[in-house]
Amino acid sequence: MKEVSLFIPCTVDLFAPRIGEAVVHILRRVGVNPIYHEEQTCCGQPAMNAGYREEAKKVAKHFISVFEKDPVIVSPAGSCVYMVKDHYPEILKDEPDWFRRAKELAPRVYEFSQYLVDVLKVEDVGASFEGKVTYHESCHILRGLGISEQPKKLIQAVKGVQLAPLDNADSCCGFGGEFANDFPDISESMVKEKVENFLASGADLLLLNEPGCFLNIGGYLNRNHPGKKIMHLASFLATNGREAEYGN
Amino acid sequence: MEQNVRDEILAKLKAAPKAIVPTRPHLPPYKTLSMDREQLIAEFTARLAEEAVVVHRVKDLRAAQDKLSEVAVEEGLKKVMTSTDDVISQLDLPAWGKKNDIQVMTPHEFPDRFSYRDAVFDQAQAGITGADFAVAESATIGLIHNKDQARLISLAPILHIAIVPVDRIVPVYEKVMEKVFAKKGEYPSQFVFISGPSMTGDIQGVLFKGMHGPRKVIVILVG
Amino acid sequence: MEIKTEQFTELAKKELKNDRSRLFLKLIPPVMKGKREAGLASLPDAPAAMACGAAIRAEALSRLPELLQEFEKKATANGMKVVWTRDDKEANEFIKNLAKEKGIRYVTKGKSMVTEETALNELLEKNGIEVWETDLGEFIAQQLHLPPFHIVGPAINVPVEEVRDLFMRKIGLKDPTLDPVQLGYAARLFLRDKFHHVQMGITGVNMAVAETGTIINVENEGNIRFTKASPPVQVSVMSLEKVVATMEDALHMIRLVCRNCTGQRLSVYVSMDSRPKKKDEIDGPEELYIVIVDNGRSKIYQDVKARDALRCIRCGACLVACPVWRQIGGYAYGWAYSGPMGQVLNPMLLGLERTQELYRASTLCGACKSFCPVGIDHPSLFLYYRAKDVLGDPHFKSVDRPWIERQFFKMWSWAASTPWAWNMGVRMARPYINKDAKDGILSKAKGPFQGWFRSRDIPAMAGFTFHDRWKNQIKNKG
Numbered sequence: 036m037k038e039v040s041l042f043i044p045c046t047v048d049l050f051a052p053r054i055g056e057a058v059v060h061i062l063r064r065v066g067v068n069p070i071y072h073e074e075q076t077c078c079g080q081p082a083m084n085a086g087y088r089e090e091a092k093k094v095a096k097h098f099i100s101v102f103e104k105d106p107v108i109v110s111p112a113g114s115c116v117y118m119v120k121d122h123y124p125e126i127l128k129d130e131p132d133w134f135r136r137a138k139e140l141a142p143r144v145y146e147f148s149q150y151l152v153d154v155l156k157v158e159d160v161g162a163s164f165e166g167k168v169t170y171h172e173s174c175h176i177l178r179g180l181g182i183s184e185q186p187k188k189l190i191q192a193v194k195g196v197q198l199a200p201l202d203n204a205d206s207c208c209g210f211g212g213e214f215a216n217d218f219p220d221i222s223e224s225m226v227k228e229k230v231e232n233f234l235a236s237g238a239d240l241l242l243l244n245e246p247g248c249f250l251n252i253g254g255y256l257n258r259n260h261p262g263k264k265i266m267h268l269a270s271f272l273a274t275n276g277r278e279a280e281y282g283n
Numbered sequence: 284m285e286q287n288v289r290d291e292i293l294a295k296l297k298a299a300p301k302a303i304v305p306t307r308p309h310l311p312p313y314k315t316l317s318m319d320r321e322q323l324i325a326e327f328t329a330r331l332a333e334e335a336v337v338v339h340r341v342k343d344l345r346a347a348q349d350k351l352s353e354v355a356v357e358e359g360l361k362k363v364m365t366s367t368d369d370v371i372s373q374l375d376l377p378a379w380g381k382k383n384d385i386q387v388m389t390p391h392e393f394p395d396r397f398s399y400r401d402a403v404f405d406q407a408q409a410g411i412t413g414a415d416f417a418v419a420e421s422a423t424i425g426l427i428h429n430k431d432q433a434r435l436i437s438l439a440p441i442l443h444i445a446i447v448p449v450d451r452i453v454p455v456y457e458k459v460m461e462k463v464f465a466k467k468g469e470y471p472s473q474f475v476f477i478s479g480p481s482m483t484g485d486i487q488g489v490l491f492k493g494m495h496g497p498r499k500v501i502v503i504l505v506g
Numbered sequence: 507m508e509i510k511t512e513q514f515t516e517l518a519k520k521e522l523k524n525d526r527s528r529l530f531l532k533l534i535p536p537v538m539k540g541k542r543e544a545g546l547a548s549l550p551d552a553p554a555a556m557a558c559g560a561a562i563r564a565e566a567l568s569r570l571p572e573l574l575q576e577f578e579k580k581a582t583a584n585g586m587k588v589v590w591t592r593d594d595k596e597a598n599e600f601i602k603n604l605a606k607e608k609g610i611r612y613v614t615k616g617k618s619m620v621t622e623e624t625a626l627n628e629l630l631e632k633n634g635i636e637v638w639e640t641d642l643g644e645f646i647a648q649q650l651h652l653p654p655f656h657i658v659g660p661a662i663n664v665p666v667e668e669v670r671d672l673f674m675r676k677i678g679l680k681d682p683t684l685d686p687v688q689l690g691y692a693a694r695l696f697l698r699d700k701f702h703h704v705q706m707g708i709t710g711v712n713m714a715v716a717e718t719g720t721i722i723n724v725e726n727e728g729n730i731r732f733t734k735a736s737p738p739v740q741v742s743v744m745s746l747e748k749v750v751a752t753m754e755d756a757l758h759m760i761r762l763v764c765r766n767c768t769g770q771r772l773s774v775y776v777s778m779d780s781r782p783k784k785k786d787e788i789d790g791p792e793e794l795y796i797v798i799v800d801n802g803r804s805k806i807y808q809d810v811k812a813r814d815a816l817r818c819i820r821c822g823a824c825l826v827a828c829p830v831w832r833q834i835g836g837y838a839y840g841w842a843y844s845g846p847m848g849q850v851l852n853p854m855l856l857g858l859e860r861t862q863e864l865y866r867a868s869t870l871c872g873a874c875k876s877f878c879p880v881g882i883d884h885p886s887l888f889l890y891y892r893a894k895d896v897l898g899d900p901h902f903k904s905v906d907r908p909w910i911e912r913q914f915f916k917m918w919s920w921a922a923s924t925p926w927a928w929n930m931g932v933r934m935a936r937p938y939i940n941k942d943a944k945d946g947i948l949s950k951a952k953g954p955f956q957g958w959f960r961s962r963d964i965p966a967m968a969g970f971t972f973h974d975r976w977k978n979q980i981k982n983k984g
Contacts, residue, residue: 048972049932050965055972071976074925082915084870086892086907090919097923174871207829211869218867219957220519224833225869226961254962257947282946283965289578289590292746295804296571302810304568305881307561311550330771390788399788400736404702421771430786434735438728439701456760460753464718470584470780472790473734478772481728485643485659486686487666488534494642494690495697496728496775 036068037155040105042119042144044112045077046246051283054246057273058111058147064273065157069109072101078115084212088126095123096133103140107154111147111269112246113176119144121179146176147269148244152185163194164276169201169238171229171252173245177205186244186268193272201241202232210251226255234263240276244268257281315419315454323419323452324504330422334479335492337501344373347446347505351376351411352383354501358442362386363409364402367431370413370446390433403435409442410435410497416459417452421478424502425459428473437477443497445477449506507625507653510840511852514863518838527655527835530663535826541769542823542877548771549761559762560881562755563817570807573716573749574798580719584781586794594624597799601626601708601741604795605635608739610706612636614697616723616730617644618710619657619820620745620799622842623855626708638700640729642693649676655836657822657844658767663835697729707733711744711796712819713759717752720780721796724760724773731775740791742779745799747816759819762879766821806854809901811890815850817880822847824874824884830867839864846874846884857903858895865891932971940966 039062043055062069079094098119102108110116123137151157170190176182190198209215209225216222229252233241243249244267253265264279315326324340331338339354341347351374354360365376367389380387388407393399403410412432416425424445428434437443453459456476463474481496492498510517521527546552566573578588591597597620605613613630615637621627627637627648639648646661647654649672654660661669666684673679673689677696683689709730713722721742723730734740750756764770783790806812825831825845836844843851849868853861870885878884895904896912921927942950943966950959958964968974 043972049967052968052970052972052975056975059976073973073977076922076925076928079919079922082919083889084892085911085915086889086894086896087912087915087919088893088896090915093919094922174869174873178872178876205873207869207871207873209829209869211871214867214869215962216955216957218515218518218830218863219960220515220522221830221833221867222957223961224522225829228829228833250964251962254958254964257963258949258961281963281965283968285590288592288596292590292592292798292800292804293571293575296574296807299804299808299813300810302564302568302813304564305557305561308554308557310554310558313550334774393788396738396788400702404698423772428787428790429784430788433787434731434789438731438735456757457754460757464720464753467718468583470718470720472779472781472783472787474778474780475731476772476776478770478774478776480774482726482774483642483690484768485641485646485662486664486669486689487530488537488659488662489686491687491690494694494727494729495640495701495732 036066038068038070039107039109039150040102041069041071042075042102042108042110042115043071044110044115044246046250047111050250051246051267053278053283054111054249054267054270057267057269058109060273061151061160061269062109065151065155065160067155074101078118080115080118081212083118083122083126092126095126095137099123099133099136099140103136106143107150108144109147109150110144111244111267113146113173113180113182114245114247116144116146117175117179146180146182146244148186148189149180149182152188158188159192160189160272162272162275164271165195166240166276167197167199167238168240168242168271168276169199169233169236170204171201171208171241171243171248172205173243173248174207176245189268189272190242199236199238201236203228208248208252210247212247215251226251230255230260234260239264240271240279241265242268242271253281313420313455318419318454320449323454324449327417327419327422327452328504330419331479331502334422336422336479337499338504339501340504342506344505347503348374348379350503351379351444354444355383355385358409360385360408362388362406363411364388364390364407364436364440365411366413366433366436367391368413368415369431370448371411374446376411390436399433400435403439407440409444410437410440411444411446412437414445414447414451417447418454418456418459418476419452420455423476423478425463426475426477427463427471428475429471434473438496441493441497442499442501444501444503446503446505449504507622507842509856509860511856511861511864513840514838514867517840518834518867521834521838526665527663531832531835534662535832538768538826542766545765545769545771549765555758555762556879557881559759559879560817562750562758563819563880564814566750566755567747567813567816569751570747570749573751574746576716577714577719577749580716581796582719584719586719586781586796588796588798590798592800594801597624597743597797597801598626598629600797602630602633602635604739604741605630605706606633608706610635612638612700612704613706613708614638614640614700614704614729614733614737615644616707616709616725616733617641618708618743619842620710620801621708621743622654623801624799638697640697640700640733641725641727642690645693645697646672653837653840654842654844656825657820657836657847701732701736704733704737706739706741707737709733709740709742711742711748712763713756714744714749714796715753715756716749718780720753720778722756722760722776722778724764724776726768726774728775731777734777734779734791735789738792740793741795741797743797743799745801746803763819763821766823766877766879802855805901812854812887814882815854815887817882818847818851819880820847821879823877823879827873827877829869829871829873850882850884850887853891854902858891859903859905862895929973932967936967936969
């Protein structure tokens with residue numbers, strides 16, 4: 036049986052572990068055996084984004100040593116995949132051996148929807164959902180990794196689902212890691228706009244496949260529009276859209 | 284002191300490390316490059332219409348004069364300033380003006396730049412010029428400014444009338460530059476591309492024509 | 507213009523409460539984005555055209571000293587006077603002295619961002635020379651003493667009532683109209699009089715062509731053409747990165763800048779000056795000065811990565827792309843340049859310490875980069891500046907980060923590369939973080955995360971993390 040190594044970001048591990056469980060569930064359903072290296076911790080983005088490159092390098096090296104023997108690595112977080120593929124070689128370029136290892140690892144790291152659709156050639160994972168959903172295009176997934184069709188194909192293959200368009204779907208939700216905390220007024224304005232677009236779409240459920248966006252938009256909805264639900268794509272597919280509570 | 288400043292700045296720039304430069308991709312040619320004469324004229328006319336330029340097509344210079352008379356009546360023109368470029372000089376506008384009871388001024392009749400400036404600002408109801416080039420890529424006419432094509436004529440009056448022989452229409456701007464900048468040391472003091480009437484949207488994004496330059500442009504296509 | 511880059515967060519907060527600005531920001535950027543897209547669609551291959559734009563600017567920058575010298579040689583041979591100035595003081599002094607020497611009482615100005623950088627207007631006014639901005643938006647902004655809201659529409663957000671009041675106060679408007687067109691015409695009449703009698707005009711430079719020694723300006727209104735036609739003295743001010751190698755390159759950049767800015771194939775007027783007027787010409791300048799301004803750019807140029815910020819051709823597309831700019835508008839950025847291009851340029855020109863919030867106020871969403879016709883990678887530059895800031899790099903004028911932040915990331919990175927420490931850290935932090943959790947949700951928590959909780963909840967830190975769930979439940983469930 037095909038084996039993939041799970042890269043579960045710290046946001047999922049600590050604040051939304053059900054998303055990780057959903058990923059495992061779906062992979063098993065499509066005949067893939069996920070393994071999980073328990074020594075994994077974080078991709079290092081928080082340090083990178085704050086400008087602490089030496090510290091980010093330390094974390095990157097740990098990540099590389101944990102994962103570099105795996106032929107395929109799959110993650111439900113596009114921004115973390117982007118960090119590994121794009122930034123690891125950048126920050127390690129002055130250390131030739133680590134640079135080489137980072138470059139060799141990069142093509143083997145996949146975002147969840149990309150892995151299902153592009154590698155496994157699977158779009159229908161046997162899910163069903165009667166209702167209208169809409170999809171938020173996370174920045175690192177869309178513009179960083181160029182992934183947009185894959186999640187939509189997975190959604191559209193769900194039996195009974197209606198995928199409604201979202202205005203300004205590709206506009207940032209205002210998470211940006213430290214940004215949401217350091218520039219709360221601007222961040223709030225951005226997430227408010229995203230939620231207004233969601234509400235205007237007429238959809239029952241907002242789907243996305245980035246944990247940061249999930250925590251951000253979900254957190255705003257939970258505080259301000261408690262009836263409105265958001266799900267990570269993996270959770271949606273794994274539970275037929277039924278387990279949409281924000282908590283873990 | 285000046286030389287020192289220059290040398291200091293250049294020295295700093297020269298001392299900087301070298302960068303890797305991205306390669307230029309292949310660019311497909313503009314569609315106007317594969318158009319024949321009639322297609323170019325049609326394309327140019329379509330672009331002009333998009334910019335709210337009024338276009339009249341006439342078959343020759345004689346017809347252009349008649350069209351000009353019509354326009355003058357429509358626009359209520361009594362006093363105009365014209366250039367003396369090679370298109371306009373073929374129209375004998377001073378004579379035309381006499382015939383149509385329109386005062387036709389040209390820059391040459393003024394003793395100095397300041398009296399000419401007064402006239403082109405305050406008296407000319409329209410500026411009439413030819414066109415050295417027209418570019419079908421956009422609604423663009425090209426004017427080489429020199430002693431026969433003063434700058435303010437196509438700029439200060441509220442109406443600009445351009446007489447454009449159709450054989451001056453080229454597909455892309457490059458064709459114009461090849462001619463205008465052909466001879467080193469003989470570049471015009473100024474060359475302009477004009478693409479329709481003056482415009483702005485600076486107040487609340489509301490677009491309107493005629494901010495500082497002409498509010499209306501009329502093109503008479505000849506040929 | 508007073509530099510307020512250190513007040514970004516407060517200014518942003520203020521702007522978020524400005525209903526008129528917010529209404530404008532909701533309506534106009536989508537329109538501008540649509541126009542840009544339509545404009546780009548008129549190119550046979552827009553992505554290739556943009557990539558070509560990036561290559562042209564990168565090449566020009568890599569050859570900067572050589573191209574500047576070539577430009578100077580050709581321009582000077584044609585009769586233009588090229589003046590080099592190291593900084594704002596030198597540039598302003600030269601222009602002031604020239605004006606004084608010629609007995610100039612007022613100048614008309616075509617839009618020039620670099621002169622907003624050098625605060626030229628203030629210096630001239632202080633020395634008794636009236637300055638009239640003539641681009642309608644710049645004129646309004648100047649009269650209202652406002653910084654630019656958008657790089658190309660500096661006063662586009664100002665409510666029409668304010669414009670009416672201003673015009674009634676300052677330009678003799680009699681009819682209290684709220685029609686932008688009538689207001690525009692009133693400004694036209696007022697400024698026309700300035701053009702009519704002006705003796706010295708000042709413009710910026712969109713592009714300087716080394717091959718021919720030509721300067722190029724693009725505009726829609728005609729105020730720059732007037733400023734170049736009417737007075738006997740013309741001064742065109744150019745920041746030193748504006749040079750391109752050939753006329754062919756310049757044409758390509760013009761196609762790109764017009765489409766990316768307003769969606770036009772070409773702006774209404776493109777004027778190209780190669781020399782002062784010839785003896786037998788009746789209008790145009792007798793004397794044409796090109797003032798080349800460094801003002802920190804030769805320093806930026808030393809850093810190969812930061813140098814990319816100099817590719818910018820001031821199209822303004824990144825502003826309407828940016829989800830942050832679209833919340834707050836231009837004022838919050840505190841200087842001549844706003845939006846992502848301001849966030850990459852201001853820190854280099856003013857130093858990292860004075861602009862700390864500017865390069866941090868980004869989610870790195872990449873919308874700016876995707877719109878940029880010269881391929882500037884703004885997010886990458888933001889990360890680069892943040893890293894330089896942490897290093898306390900004196901070349902970039904950065905000073906130390908707070909000690910506690912340094913310790914946090916040291917500790918955090920050690921834990922994140924030491925699994926047992928990570929797991930222990932999680933176990934220790936959890937009860938502290940979850941102190942105020944209700945039904946598995948946190949609506950508040952102690953510590954440095956107050957910003958998050960102002961408008962959002964977050965799930966409590968999982969009692970059973972994914973690590974735990976894997977180990978104890980799902981590992982063997984396959």
